[in-house]
Amino acid sequence: MGTNRRYDEQDIEHYDRPRRRGTRPRTKERPSYDxxxxxxxxxxxxxxxxxxxxxxxxxxxxxxxxxxxxxxxxxxxxxxxxxxxxxxxxxxxxxxEPRSTVLRRTADDDDPVERVVVANATQLAIVTALADPEPRTGLIDRALVAAYDAKLAPLLCLTKADLADPETLLSTYRSLGVPWVVTQRGGRLDELRDALAGQTSVLLGHSGVGKSTLVNALVPDAGREVGQVNEVTGRGRHTSTSALMLPLPGEGNRPDGWIIDTPGIRSFGLAHVQPEDLIEAFGDLDELTEDCPRGCTHAADEPECGLDVALANGEVDPERVTSFRRLLDARSVPPYLL
Structure with a gap:
């Protein structure tokens, strides 16, 4: 009898259940992975x-x-x-190993299947061009919802500031307290490096907004392909085809944080996000909804919502409530229209 076996007794596959249904495991003794x-x-x-x-x-x-x-x-x-x-x-x-954070998305808002995009990140950097292509707030809003749901710190990264004034877009998000950095083509990236230092940051954005350009500047040997924006559609073409985790250069051989470049996206479903999960990211607003009727979604058309009571009493910034409700509404906008 030959001694050449496919697996030896230390091999994990040796302990697996055979492929034929109805059979028992070969052994109850599972290997230790210590x-x-x-x-x-x-x-x-x-x-x-x-x-x-x-x-x-x-x-x-x-x-x-x-x-x-x-x-x-x-x-x-x-x-x-x-x-x-x-x-x-x-x-x-x-x-x-157990994940500390999970960034999820669904293919559409009625898709029951959640897809894990990235694990163990600490920050979501939403990369948006101020022009060429024009910024689309729909994806920004949805990305913010996903970040708050995943307990990731959000960061707005606005590119191509040499083509448009960032203030118009920033005014939309200032009341939410979302931090931001502004970059321009050929400009220094010190502010962005400081925002990424010590973090594991996911870079998310439409194709053509400059993610790959930023990655190549932050990590010189990254070699990410850079694409152009289509003059007819105003949209970029996909250049990054898979997510890639890269170390940010630091002192010596130790990285000063990590960035995860993701492929440019056209949709971001939020079927997995519930209103009660979203408002938890805004502690001041969450406290105001403690007396809301059961099942209240905190939307503008909800009767007796605590946010409306606080607005009537002058207890909260109206712009902050409006911005929060815009994030709620983003969950109902078809993701393929972003």
Whole structure:
């Protein structure tokens, strides 16, 4: 009898349930992953994940026992096998560690399936051009809703300030207290670097707004492709085709934060976000709704909403309530119209 077996007793697949239905697991003794290496997923391409493991770039696949469990950029994972990063080597992801934050979206607002975009980020940088293409507040509003729902700190990053005055757009969001940075083509990025330092920031925005240009300037060896805006449609073409996590250069070999460049998007469904989750991001407004009728969504047409009572009594800034309700309304605008 030959001794060449597909798996040895230390291999995770050895402990997996056979493919034929109705059979029992081969053993109840599951392997321990205490000695497994820990890595961070930095990009995914056709089912293969690139991880950073102790500074080495390691190619890995999901182990079969993970089943349909999604692995996304930003995930911290346990990995076994060849983690040397040598050419042609392949490791396996055997566990996904608990996520501290999850940025989600749905394909549409009536889609029950949530898609995890990025895990373990701390900040959502919404990149918007002030011109070429013209800013579209629909996506900004939706991105803010997603950030507040995911407990990510929002940041407005306005590009191409050499083409238009940022004040017009900033006045729309100032009452929400959203921080912002303004950049222009060929200008210095010190303010943006300061806002990104020490954070794991997701860069999100329409195609053509300058995300890849910013990434290439922040991380000189990133090599992200830069596209042009279509003169007929006024929209950019997709240049980044997959999310990519990159270290921001810092002192020595230590990164001064991380950025995650995402592909340009045309829609951002919010079927998973509930009004009670959104208002929790605004502590002052949340306190004013404690006596709202049960099921109140805090929209402008809700009877006896605590926000309206506070407005009548002069207890809250009207612009802040209007801006918050605009975010609520953004949940009902078809995402493909953004």
């Amino acid at each position: 000695d497994a290496a820990t890595g961070t997923v930095v990009t995914i391409d056709r089912g293969r994940m690139t991880l950073l493991v102790d500074g080495a770039r390691v190619t890995a696949m999901k182990a079969r026992p993970l089943g349909r469990k999604a692995v996304v950029v930003g995930d911290r994972v346990k990995v076994v096998g060849d983690v040397s990063g040598a050419e042609g080597s392949l490791a396996r992801i055997v566990e996904v």
